[in-house]
Amino acid sequence: MSDAAIASRIPLDDYRALLGQGEIDELRVLAKPLRGRSIGMINSTAVGGGVAEILNRLLPLAEELELNMRWEVMTGGDDFYGVTKGFHNALHGAPYHADPKDFEIFLACNEWNRARLALDAEFMIIHDPQPAALIDGRKKNGNHWAWRCHIDLSHPHRGVWDFLDKFVSRYDAAMFSSPEFSRSLPIPQYLFYPAIDPLSEKNRELEGGLVARMLAQYQIDPLRPILTQISRFDRLKDPVGVIRAYRIVKRYFDCQLVLAGGSASDDPEGAVVLKEVQQEANGEADIHIIELPAWAPLEVNALQRASTIVIQKSLREGFGLTVSEALWKKKPVVASAVGGIPVQIIHKHTGLLAHSVEGAAYQIRFLLSHPEIAARLGENGHEHVKENFLITEKLKRYMTLFLAMARTN
Amino acid sequence: MNLSETPFEFFTVSYLTRIGNQSAGTITEFLKGLQECSDASIFHHTFQTLGIHHFLTEGFSNDFAQWAHADANREDLAEQLAALDVRDYLSIAALRSDLCRVVGEYCAEHPALSEQAALDRFYFCESVEVTLPFGLTAGTLEEFRDGILHLSHASFCFHFLSSRLRLQLQTNDFSHWLANGLGLGKLADHVNHIDIYTNTLDSARAKVLRLIDRERKKA
Numbered sequence: 001m002s003d004a005a006i007a008s009r010i011p012l013d014d015y016r017a018l019l020g021q022g023e024i025d026e027l028r029v030l031a032k033p034l035r036g037r038s039i040g041m042i043n044s045t046a047v048g049g050g051v052a053e054i055l056n057r058l059l060p061l062a063e064e065l066e067l068n069m070r071w072e073v074m075t076g077g078d079d080f081y082g083v084t085k086g087f088h089n090a091l092h093g094a095p096y097h098a099d100p101k102d103f104e105i106f107l108a109c110n111e112w113n114r115a116r117l118a119l120d121a122e123f124m125i126i127h128d129p130q131p132a133a134l135i136d137g138r139k140k141n142g143n144h145w146a147w148r149c150h151i152d153l154s155h156p157h158r159g160v161w162d163f164l165d166k167f168v169s170r171y172d173a174a175m176f177s178s179p180e181f182s183r184s185l186p187i188p189q190y191l192f193y194p195a196i197d198p199l200s201e202k203n204r205e206l207e208g209g210l211v212a213r214m215l216a217q218y219q220i221d222p223l224r225p226i227l228t229q230i231s232r233f234d235r236l237k238d239p240v241g242v243i244r245a246y247r248i249v250k251r252y253f254d255c256q257l258v259l260a261g262g263s264a265s266d267d268p269e270g271a272v273v274l275k276e277v278q279q280e281a282n283g284e285a286d287i288h289i290i291e292l293p294a295w296a297p298l299e300v301n302a303l304q305r306a307s308t309i310v311i312q313k314s315l316r317e318g319f320g321l322t323v324s325e326a327l328w329k330k331k332p333v334v335a336s337a338v339g340g341i342p343v344q345i346i347h348k349h350t351g352l353l354a355h356s357v358e359g360a361a362y363q364i365r366f367l368l369s370h371p372e373i374a375a376r377l378g379e380n381g382h383e384h385v386k387e388n389f390l391i392t393e394k395l396k397r398y399m400t401l402f403l404a405m406a407r408t409n
Numbered sequence: 410m411n412l413s414e415t416p417f418e419f420f421t422v423s424y425l426t427r428i429g430n431q432s433a434g435t436i437t438e439f440l441k442g443l444q445e446c447s448d449a450s451i452f453h454h455t456f457q458t459l460g461i462h463h464f465l466t467e468g469f470s471n472d473f474a475q476w477a478h479a480d481a482n483r484e485d486l487a488e489q490l491a492a493l494d495v496r497d498y499l500s501i502a503a504l505r506s507d508l509c510r511v512v513g514e515y516c517a518e519h520p521a522l523s524e525q526a527a528l529d530r531f532y533f534c535e536s537v538e539v540t541l542p543f544g545l546t547a548g549t550l551e552e553f554r555d556g557i558l559h560l561s562h563a564s565f566c567f568h569f570l571s572s573r574l575r576l577q578l579q580t581n582d583f584s585h586w587l588a589n590g591l592g593l594g595k596l597a598d599h600v601n602h603i604d605i606y607t608n609t610l611d612s613a614r615a616k617v618l619r620l621i622d623r624e625r626k627k628a
Binding site: 026032033180181191342349355378387396399401403404407 | 421423424425426427428430433461462463464465468469475478479501528529530532534537539541542544560561562563564565567
């Protein structure tokens with residue numbers, strides 16, 4: 001049992017049509033020596049956020065393979081989450097005033113959770129900085145602990161990282177989404193990618209009628225090229241830069257721009273950015289700014305499928321799973337060469353990378369001029385996701401990690 | 410139907426990518442990295458990456474060439490690195506030696522360009538391999554065909570491509586067994602000549618199966 005809400009069981013064989021029998025059999029072979037051995041996953045939120053979304057799909061698959069995987073969520077008060085939000089921004093390189101009291105709040109919450117959570121699984125995976133200090137509760141039973149970091153640590157705030165480093169260094173391994181995020185640590189560091197579930201609402205095939213209805217609902221013309229960026233209204237996603245790139249493209253192509261993201265109603269900063277975006281758009285009819293509910297998988301799926309080109313012009317990015325979502329749908333993608341995006345976009349093979357507004361505009365124009373190249377990039381991108389960024393591959397990577405860690409003893 | 414005294418055992422393989430502690434921002438640093446990185450790193454960025462990116466059948470050869478092309482913007486160097494065919498090498502040492510020769514010659518000819526910063530750094534990683542018996546063995550050509558049909562991409566690549574290093578021969582697990590286990594030297598040769606650079610793993614597998622079927626019809 002897990003204390004987090006898990007998606008209903010997904011028969012592993014449902015993936016066979018997408019992956020082939022060999023890949024399914026291979027998962028079963030890798031799972032066999034791990035059957036009955038306990039695996040603990042701990043993160044800091046049961047709903048919302050990419051980690052919870054992935055674990056929600058991973059657990060039922062693990063169950064299918066008869067793995068004894070448990071997912072528990074640490075809890076904390078507003079003061080703790082205030083501190084970890086500050087840590088999160090600081091680890092992304094934002095300015096931060098390190099107050100000793102913040103570290104005390106962090107440690108006290110981890111200590112309280114150490115007493116509450118079962119930390120005795122043979123393989124313990126701790127996700128992100130919030131529960132990193134749970135390592136203090138490691139039992140002397142020879143179990144294996146690995147820290148999975150989902151955020152961009154390429155330019156962390158020194159004080160916050162030095163504080164976390166003392167805990168992370170005591171794990172048996174750490175996993176990052178890009179080599180660029182790795183740190184100087186005395187433990188092995190592995191490349192681990194987030195993943196999408198091809199059978200989830202956000203990624204499964206949709207009937208054509210639904211896509212058409214969605215376009216009609218948002219008054220988007222299905223007959224003209226649609227450029228889309230799906231992301232929350234956040235300056236690091238550079239929505240204003242996307243509008244500027246679109247305006248350059250618009251001089252040559254009669255296209256439309258869709259900027260769609262989670263609701264800004266509960267995020268004061270998001271509301272400010274949304275206003276900036278609306279000001280930049282200046283009421284232009286072909287720029288569609290769509291505020292989606294926080295969880296709107298079908299809308300995202302339909303908008304991605306309706307797009308001619310998908311854009312992800314982030315300035316910083318942990319991984320940017322929206323890129324994989326678009327590639328899975330065989331869409332040509334133009335994206336910034338930041339964070340985990342170059343792992344997904346192999347330049348000129350699975351998409352096009354850009355380093356500026358003008359660069360993004362040029363790549364979009366190139367793809368609109370060469371639909372046959374755009375289609376090839378989309379096809380290659382789909383295969384790339386199939387090989388590397390599906391939930392089944394993620395489970396395989398975890399099983400490989402467990403087997404590799406077990407053989408070190 | 411021939412029966413081999415030594416059955417072919419199919420394995421499954423899975424890799425973790427371990428992030429190394431070396432990276433390069435210029436061609437000169439890249440050369441140093443190539444000279445000093447582990448054998449597992451050379452394997453990862455050549456043999457392993459060819460398997461992972463098998464669906465790219467034009468213009469992609471290895472991670473080193475892709476970085477020279479996309480990040481360092483040195484097309485001439487990228488072309489030479491891409492032209493190195495991993496099937497020609499019986500050891501990582503020999504492959505490393507040629508990689509270093511190509512990049513070293515480039516640095517000598519273009520000292521200024523070799524110091525220019527690339528758009529993004531190259532990070533040397535390495536493969537950590539876990540292998541397990543797939544639970545299938547073959548004593549006859551028919552059983553062998555059945556096993557190949559059921560392999561995952563990674564397993565097929567393990568037997569068809571990276572086995573060359575293990576065997577230290579210019580052949581692969583499949584051809585080695587066909588020749589030595591079943592005495593089918595000609596079939597082994599044909600299988601060995603399937604071009605992994607211009608085929609996906611699926612199309613390479615389909616060709617192996619077609620060759621086996623042709624052999625079975627002869628019998």
